[in-house]
Amino acid sequence: DVKVTQSSRYLVKRTGEKVFLECVQDMDHENMFWYRQDPGLGLRLIYFSYDVKMKEKGDIPEGYSVSREKKERFSLILESASTNQTSMYLCATKGSTGSTYEQYFGPGTRLTVT
Amino acid sequence: AQSVSQHNHHVILSEAASLELGCNYSYGGTVNLFWYVQYPGQHLQLLLKYFSGDPLVKGIKGFEAEFIKSKFSFNLRKPSVQWSDTAEYFCAVNARTGRRALTFGSGTRLQVQP
Numbered sequence: 001d002v003k004v005t006q007s008s009r010y011l012v013k014r015t016g017e018k019v020f021l022e023c024v025q026d027m028d029h030e031n032m033f034w035y036r037q038d039p040g041l042g043l044r045l046i047y048f049s050y051d052v053k054m055k056e057k058g059d060i061p062e063g064y065s066v067s068r069e070k071k072e073r074f075s076l077i078l079e080s081a082s083t084n085q086t087s088m089y090l091c092a093t094k095g096s097t098g099s100t101y102e103q104y105f106g107p108g109t110r111l112t113v114t
Numbered sequence: 115a116q117s118v119s120q121h122n123h124h125v126i127l128s129e130a131a132s133l134e135l136g137c138n139y140s141y142g143g144t145v146n147l148f149w150y151v152q153y154p155g156q157h158l159q160l161l162l163k164y165f166s167g168d169p170l171v172k173g174i175k176g177f178e179a180e181f182i183k184s185k186f187s188f189n190l191r192k193p194s195v196q197w198s199d200t201a202e203y204f205c206a207v208n209a210r211t212g213r214r215a216l217t218f219g220s221g222t223r224l225q226v227q228p
Contacts, residue, residue: 033215042204043218058215103216105158
């Protein structure tokens with residue numbers, strides 16, 4: 001079974017803090033993704049990575065950055081957290097470089113910025 | 115760029131009722147289609163997927179979906195719902211070429227009353 005873990009289930013941070021969300025997978029998947037999930041908006045792609053040290057912007061990258069130094073780990077960074085970044089953050093992975101494989105999701109981190 | 119529309123935001127059914135959740139996508143090329151489910155407090159998991167072949171696909175827990183290319187639709191169905199089907203359902207699409215990430219619809223919250 002694919003296992004995708006995220007460092008925290010719940011996180012509370014103050015406005016202006018630097019926030020790190022970590023995602024680790026154990027299946028040697030090339031592709032990793034960060035989404036945020038908001039009620040009524042579904043999941044929106046923030047960033048993704050298809051290889052170590054490679055990254056691409058998704059649909060809503062503003063205010064976020066990412067790091068992928070090792071294949072199994074993909075970090076999402078909020079440089080200066082703001083209240084509009086309060087959300088559920090989901091990490092996902094996908095094997096192969098083709099498009100016909102499903103994504104596997106972690107349990108999510110619910111971030112509250114006060 | 116692709117987009118996905120789920121027109122039913124909140125559906126309330128009684129047990130044993132039949133279910134159909136609508137999903138329409140917009141994209142000019144060939145796509146892969148998915149339905150994911152998120153049970154309360156749990157992570158997203160795959161219900162079913164369509165890549166090619168028979169447009170009627172069967173998934174877990176008695177769910178099925180039909181791809182109608184001419185209507186750009188991929189509606190989810192279940193003949194008789196159970197209380198345990200209470201969850202949020204997301205339709206997603208990715209193009210066969212280009213971006214590897216999924217584009218999600220806004221989700222449909224299904225509430226099944228006993």
